[in-house]
Amino acid sequence: MTRRRLALAAAALLAGAAPAAAEEVRVTIAPGMPEAAYDGRVLVIFTRDGRSEPRFQADRSGNSAQVFGIDADGLRAGRPVSIGGGVTGYPLEDMREVPKGRYFVQAVLHKYDTFKLGNGKVVKLPAARGAGQNWRREPGNLVSTPIEVDFDPARAGTIALTLDKALPPLPEPKDTEFVRYFKFRSPSLSKFWGRDVYLNGHVLVPRDFDKHSEARFPLVVNHGHFPEGFSGFSTTPPDPDLVCVPNARFNEPCYNRIEQQEAYDFYKKWVSPDFPRMLIVEIDHSNPYFDDSYAVNSANLGPYGDAITHEFIPALEKKFRGIGEGWSRFVYGGSTGGWIALAVQIFYPDHFNGAFAACPDTIDFRQTKQVNIYDEPNAFWREGPFGRVPVMINRNWLGHVNWTNEMENRYERVIGSKTRSGGQWDIWDAVYSPMGKDGYPLPIWDKKTGVIDKKVAAHWRENYDLRHILARDWKTLGPKLHGKLNIYVGDMDNFYLNNAVYLMEDFLEKADPPYGGEVKYGDRAEHCWNGDPTLPNAITRLRYNSMYVPKIMDRIAKTAPAGADLTSWRYR
Numbered sequence: 001m002t003r004r005r006l007a008l009a010a011a012a013l014l015a016g017a018a019p020a021a022a023e024e025v026r027v028t029i030a031p032g033m034p035e036a037a038y039d040g041r042v043l044v045i046f047t048r049d050g051r052s053e054p055r056f057q058a059d060r061s062g063n064s065a066q067v068f069g070i071d072a073d074g075l076r077a078g079r080p081v082s083i084g085g086g087v088t089g090y091p092l093e094d095m096r097e098v099p100k101g102r103y104f105v106q107a108v109l110h111k112y113d114t115f116k117l118g119n120g121k122v123v124k125l126p127a128a129r130g131a132g133q134n135w136r137r138e139p140g141n142l143v144s145t146p147i148e149v150d151f152d153p154a155r156a157g158t159i160a161l162t163l164d165k166a167l168p169p170l171p172e173p174k175d176t177e178f179v180r181y182f183k184f185r186s187p188s189l190s191k192f193w194g195r196d197v198y199l200n201g202h203v204l205v206p207r208d209f210d211k212h213s214e215a216r217f218p219l220v221v222n223h224g225h226f227p228e229g230f231s232g233f234s235t236t237p238p239d240p241d242l243v244c245v246p247n248a249r250f251n252e253p254c255y256n257r258i259e260q261q262e263a264y265d266f267y268k269k270w271v272s273p274d275f276p277r278m279l280i281v282e283i284d285h286s287n288p289y290f291d292d293s294y295a296v297n298s299a300n301l302g303p304y305g306d307a308i309t310h311e312f313i314p315a316l317e318k319k320f321r322g323i324g325e326g327w328s329r330f331v332y333g334g335s336t337g338g339w340i341a342l343a344v345q346i347f348y349p350d351h352f353n354g355a356f357a358a359c360p361d362t363i364d365f366r367q368t369k370q371v372n373i374y375d376e377p378n379a380f381w382r383e384g385p386f387g388r389v390p391v392m393i394n395r396n397w398l399g400h401v402n403w404t405n406e407m408e409n410r411y412e413r414v415i416g417s418k419t420r421s422g423g424q425w426d427i428w429d430a431v432y433s434p435m436g437k438d439g440y441p442l443p444i445w446d447k448k449t450g451v452i453d454k455k456v457a458a459h460w461r462e463n464y465d466l467r468h469i470l471a472r473d474w475k476t477l478g479p480k481l482h483g484k485l486n487i488y489v490g491d492m493d494n495f496y497l498n499n500a501v502y503l504m505e506d507f508l509e510k511a512d513p514p515y516g517g518e519v520k521y522g523d524r525a526e527h528c529w530n531g532d533p534t535l536p537n538a539i540t541r542l543r544y545n546s547m548y549v550p551k552i553m554d555r556i557a558k559t560a561p562a563g564a565d566l567t568s569w570r571y572r
Helices: 003-014 187-193 255-270 304-320 336-347 405-415 424-432 454-464 466-481 498-510 549-559
Strands: 023-029 037-047 066-076 081-083 101-116 122-125 142-144 147-151 157-166 179-185 198-204 219-223 279-284 329-334 355-358 381-383 388-390 392-395 401-404 485-490 518-522
Touching: 023 037, 023 066, 023 101, 037 081, 037 405, 066 081, 066 405, 101 157, 147 157, 179 304, 187 304, 198 304, 219 304, 219 336, 279 304, 304 336, 329 336, 336 355, 336 466, 336 485, 392 405, 401 405, 405 424, 424 454, 454 466, 466 498, 485 498, 498 518
Parallel strands: 023 157, 219 279, 219 329, 329 355, 355 485, 485 518
Antiparallel strands: 023 081, 037 066, 037 101, 101 122, 101 142, 101 147, 142 157, 179 198, 198 279, 381 388, 392 401
């Protein structure tokens, strides 16, 4: 290379220009895969860590493996798709920025189905296939065997990856003495999606359930993310040969042993003579956009609120001998489950007798995590006349920031276009936003620039801003919700969810008639503190199914109507 060309190249690098040469990854489907052609999202993941497959190392944190993604339509064996410079990545934005070195590399195809919706729209989305919309392990997805490569962004070349494995189906759960599986076809959701849609329940039944056919039971719905089974319940003590798995967040060297012990301790409480006999259900309402539906009616997800409240719960109560009246039903949950608990209590005030919401997702959109979607122009940046500061979106209990809003949204943009990432912001778009002309959700903001769409924000406010809805409708809602709204959150919640709770509390404390519930904060407590100041969050997060029981029993004693069945389910 001449001295002049060397000087020009050096000047280009100093100016921030990417090198002209760059390696690319070529992804091909192997012959013999289950389908002749695939629609979906092709992801390529780089990592230096060979202890696990690269696909399991990609997440929204700054410590994520490097991932790139593009859409593919009609991808067939022998017809490759290429990912290289100019394709958006995370955490680095471009493959040309990936440092020279040795990496383990893997490709994944997150498979999309074609849905012909009841309203006539046609969309391509990842169907819920049993793994809770986890693209890393969803049955039917294609993955490549990881390979180790020497990568150099300064040279032209090709890395060939072959999608040679289709992830197998997952077996349906089996009934046990205490946990029963309930599969229910929803007529309303099936009509919306243009295909059969099922809601699945993992039902914890009380001791001697089959021996007491005369008993009718209260129902508790433990809302949350996708359940593979009934969580936190085990009839056996911890495995004495357990290999410890440390938990950095809680600074616990053997957290899996703590989890197993808590699950066994709950079983012992559940079968003890004095524990009230009831039904507890965890619902699998995973869908093409997320691992749960937020249990409300939505333009993009369909009538999940009505389907769960008016179809699924009555059918479950009929099968498992629930009392079947509003005074005998309760909801609780944390994070997404905390928002759901409040939302279903507010939207269906007569159908439930109390919501216990821990660390709920944003319940006042003036603090959507840290973004005021009504007054602020941009969700990624707070701009001054000569500079700008990124909006932070995750912290630890000391306030140390882990990632920003732009980072989280770019990660979702890499994993899936058109709100198809299965990520947090994308599901809020899917649940809260109107449907666009193309059949996909209208985003609350531009995921590249962060500019907020105020028309979409107005739709969010009128339909899903829980604090706004309560303030707007308190004259009619207030009397129905007395004593039913209970909120618990740490004042150092990792996702700043306490900010919206402050705003909700401001309203509730002044509400007329009084709301009659409680709002409590955990000092320096992170996500998901749920109301017990005497125990660390590492423990209380494992006790949802027992910690609110005294409050539930108190509500039943105070509010059950005359002649209500308060005895058949209290057998010893």
